[in-house]
Amino acid sequence: MASINGASSNFVPEQLFHTILTVIDYSHDPSGANRTTFVLKTHGTLEAAKQYAIHSLESLNFAPTDFQQYHIRGSRGVSESWSHGDGVLLFARAFDGQEFLVGIDTTPNNEALTATPDGNIVLPEGAKFLHYVLQISVDYNADRSGGLQTTEILGVYIHRVDAWTAAHKCLDPAQYAEYDRRGDSQFIGEWPFGEDIAVHAVSETGQNHFIAVKKPPEQKHELKQHNLRK
Known part of the structure; x- marks a missing residue:
């Protein structure tokens, strides 16, 4: 278990969990081929990444009312019918036809980044x-x-x-x-x-x-x- 500045409860996770946003620009290409992927944030636990992912568009100063459709996976209960892909946690469609799909990608923690108990990555002062x-x-x-x-x-x-x-x-x-x-x-x-x-x-x-x-x-x-x- 890692320790930074005496925080003995911090730890070095084996995996990193990245919140990924894919924007599909149907407004310029109806085929859906025009898509761009962004890494929004990284966490040391899957649960922390999931909690961030479902609110990640708001962290970019979007509001649910900015979209024609705005769906969080699981928000309608266990019987919910989800048609936006197995790895998608948040789906939004803008009024101009652009679609926003938020999911989580996982990579090894090769740089031994440290996380807090609640899953946030510890950054040095100034970063x-x-x-x-x-x-x-x-x-x-x-x-x-x-x-x-x-x-x-x-x-x-x-x-x-x-x-x-x-x-x-x-x-x-x-x-x-x-x-x-x-x-x-x-x-x-x-x-x-x-x-x-x-x-x-x-x-x-x-x-x-x-x-x-x-x-x-x-x-x-x-x-x-x-x-x-x-």
Whole structure:
């Protein structure tokens, strides 16, 4: 059992539980292919993550009345019929057709982050949030707009510099037909991808992979498509 500043009841969980928000923009693409995933917060216990997840849109300054539909899983009792996916805890549909799906993803606690008994992650003084190393994969062959994206959490770090260091080591250049890394001499002063992108790689089949360092969105206006430029 870990101890920080004498808090002997704090502990280092084996797993981290991340609240994930997926925004599907049906207003611009009726197929539902245009979707973007955000990591909102991380907890050390599943129960704490669930409690946060069902109120997570409110933490971004949304209100239930901002939506045409707003459903929390389980709020209607055990006999509730739920049609929004097994992993979805909160479903909301905006008046413009955008859908918001909130669920929980789990990763190993490789950095040995410490949690309080109620499941909150302990951050050192001065730190306000965690930094996430994400792999965003885009299949431009299937959707030339780049809207067809999948996002995977590769790492969670307290310090941004550690996240950036890890981001540069996630992919093996030998496994890709094209491999671009921010900081390489040919990109000094003209990195063609988003400012949060550390690595861009293209597989033999043409799928694009972006390794990004992201922080959680704090306001609803920050819920924008990942700034990826091919």
